[in-house]
Amino acid sequence: MSTKRVKLTVAYDGTDFCGWAAQAGRRTVQSTLTEAVRQVSDEDCEIIGASRTDSGAHALGQVCHFDTTRPIAAEAWVRSLNRRLPSDVRVLQARHVAKRFHSRFCAEDRLYRYRILTAVADPLKGRFAHELGRSLDLNLVEEAAACLVGKHDFRAFTESLAADVENTVRTLRKIRIRKSGPEVFIEIVGTAFLRGMMRRMAGVLQEVGRGQRPLEDVNRLLTPNGMKMHRPVVLPAKGLTLIKVRYGSPLRDCRLFPDS
Numbered sequence: 001m002s003t004k005r006v007k008l009t010v011a012y013d014g015t016d017f018c019g020w021a022a023q024a025g026r027r028t029v030q031s032t033l034t035e036a037v038r039q040v041s042d043e044d045c046e047i048i049g050a051s052r053t054d055s056g057a058h059a060l061g062q063v064c065h066f067d068t069t070r071p072i073a074a075e076a077w078v079r080s081l082n083r084r085l086p087s088d089v090r091v092l093q094a095r096h097v098a099k100r101f102h103s104r105f106c107a108e109d110r111l112y113r114y115r116i117l118t119a120v121a122d123p124l125k126g127r128f129a130h131e132l133g134r135s136l137d138l139n140l141v142e143e144a145a146a147c148l149v150g151k152h153d154f155r156a157f158t159e160s161l162a163a164d165v166e167n168t169v170r171t172l173r174k175i176r177i178r179k180s181g182p183e184v185f186i187e188i189v190g191t192a193f194l195r196g197m198m199r200r201m202a203g204v205l206q207e208v209g210r211g212q213r214p215l216e217d218v219n220r221l222l223t224p225n226g227m228k229m230h231r232p233v234v235l236p237a238k239g240l241t242l243i244k245v246r247y248g249s250p251l252r253d254c255r256l257f258p259d260s
Contacts, residue, residue: 003068004067005097010029010063011060019052019056061245118133138184145177148175170192
């Protein structure tokens with residue numbers, strides 16, 4: 001039987017998940033989706049995601065895909081999967097796509113948002129924002145953010161590397177800092193991210209904005225000597241949300257054109 005490739009756009013509250021990637025004996029988004037797809041299709045389908053979000057991090061626009069032989073309409077996938085999924089994960093959209101589509105390798109860039117609450121803790125936001133409870137100098141935060149934009153070696157901003165990661169150079173296309181009431185939003189668009197990279201970048205921006213680290217440190221961390229320095233704090237995963245994954249038209253394998 002012929003197979004079809006299905007692309008899903010998924011949102012989830014990551015509080016009670018151990019991240020995206022499947023792990024034996026642990027509740028993850030990937031394994032939860034895999035089981036739901038199995039129940040609908042009666043097939044063991046591999047779910048491939050665009051981004052491996054951290055344990056406790058959230059998503060409004062995670063993208064994943066799988067192959068199936070079942071002739072199910074796209075809109076029926078949404079209804080059928082959501083009936084079987086728990087309340088903290090939802091399929092927003094399903095589409096049949098060409099076999100050349102790959103949720104991870106065809107992604108042009110990803111938009112992440114980190115939320116910092118500078119006022120007294122808010123029980124309605126505490127699951128989705130880092131509760132700093134202190135003000136930040138946004139002028140300094142913006143200057144520090146500008147240092148991170150471009151192509152750099154972000155080795156000093158990551159956790160332990162996965163076995164398949166050899167290159168720690170990444171390209172950030174844009175960073176936007178904005179304030180809305182008591183919240184500061186750090187929005188970063190990058191071609192790809194290393195493990196823990198977003199949370200350490202948010203951490204260094206917080207340190208500079210609090211006057212706990214000089215602005216000049218940001219550029220120094222991006223040099224070969226960066227690993228010898230005191231590394232930025234890793235902010236809590238609950239403040240991090242994957243907002244959107246963007247794909248070009250026509251599709252292309254971005255491993256072949258990493259910086260274009």
